[in-house]
Amino acid sequence: MNAVAVPELAVTVTQLEMTSKPLRTPPPPPLARHLLMRAEPATVSFYRYLYDTVGANWLWTDRREWDDERLADRLSDERTDVYVLYVDGVPAGFGELFQEGADTTDLAYFGLLPDFIGRRLGPFLLWSLIDLAWSRPIRRMTVDTCTLDHPKALAHYQRAGFVPYAQRQVRKPDPRLTGRLPRDTAPHIPLAV
Template sequence: MIDKEKFIGDGYWLLPPGKLANVVVCLEMTAKPTQRPVPQRDRPFALERMPGPDLGAYRALFRRIGEDWMWFSRLKMPDDRLHAILADPAVEVFVLKEDQIHIGLLELDFREEGQCELAFFGLVPEAIGQGAGRFLMDQAIQKAWARPIRRLWVHTCSFDHPGALGFYRRSGFVPYAYAVEVHDDPRLTGHLPRTASPQIPLIEK
C-alpha cells in the first residue's frame, strides 16, 4: 500500500551506496471497461488457479518473470508471511499457460473491502509481445469486476518494462498518484543475482 501521509521536498536526494530509488505510478479504474475482442489463436492460452499455496512454485515463476524488472519483494518475504497471503481466501493467484508451460502470473488481492489490487501481473520474457499480456489483462479485469468492487488499482514503476505504463493506460487504468520507493539493492542482499536487471546500474560504494 502507498502511504499517503509521507511527502518529500523538492530537489535531489542522494542515496547511500547499496540503495535504489524508483518512481512509482499508481493507477486505478472505477468502472468495468468494455471488453475487447479476443483474437483467435492456434494455440490458445489457459489460465488456471494456482493450487497451494506452493511457495516453491510461486517463487520460481515470480523470479522468472521479475528478474529483469527488479521484482524481489516476495523473494525476501518470510515463508510464514507469504504463506498467509497466498492462503488468504481474499487473494487469488493464477498461472497463465501455453502448451502446459507456465508463462505468466496474475495475483488479485481483495483484502480491502470494495477494492481489488492487481498485486502482481507479468509474463516470462519469451512470452512478451505474443498477445499473452492482453489475454491476461482481460482475464484480470473480468475476474476483478466479477466481485462487488468499486475500484481496481495497480502500481508500476520506473524499473518495470518500458511498455508497462502505456499498456495499463490502454487497458482502462487512469494514473492518480506518484510515489518514490527506496530500498536495498536486492542484487547486493543476495535476493537476486548480480546479473539481474543489467539496465539498472549496480553501485556498491
C-alpha cells in the same frame, strides 16, 4: 562495527485505479493452445518459481523477503487469488489478485516469464485478470507499477483502462548489490552507484 551503505536505486512508483469495468473489446486470445487457471491455493514453491522467474528481470524483491510461513499465509488467504496462464502446457505468466476490502481488488503482481514476452500474451492476461476482478461486486481496482518494470507497463495499464491517481519517489537498495539477486540480473537497469 559500522554497516556499509548499499547504493540505492531511485524508483518512481505510479499508483493506478479503475473505478468501473471497462467497456471494450478484449484482445484476441493467444494463437497457441492456452489455459488460464486459478491455483487453489498456490503452493509456496510454485509461487516462488513464478514470482522469481517473472520478477528477476524487473528486480522484484518484496516477496523474496518473506519467509515461507508468511507467504503461505498470504497464498491461503481467501482474499488472494493467483492465476497462471499456461501456453502449450507451460507456465507463461501469472497474476495475483488481492481483495483489499469489500469494494476494492488490487492487482498485486502481474507478468510474463521471459520466454513469453513479446508474444502478445500480456494484454490477454491482463484483460482476463481485469474481467476476473470485476466479476466480484467491486467499485475499484488498483495496480502499482514503477520505473523498474517493463518500459511499456504504464502505458499497457492505461490502455486497459487504469488511470494514475498518485505517484511517489522511493529509493531502494539495489538487490544485485545486497546479494538478494545475482549481480548480472536485469542488465538493462544500470547498477546503483
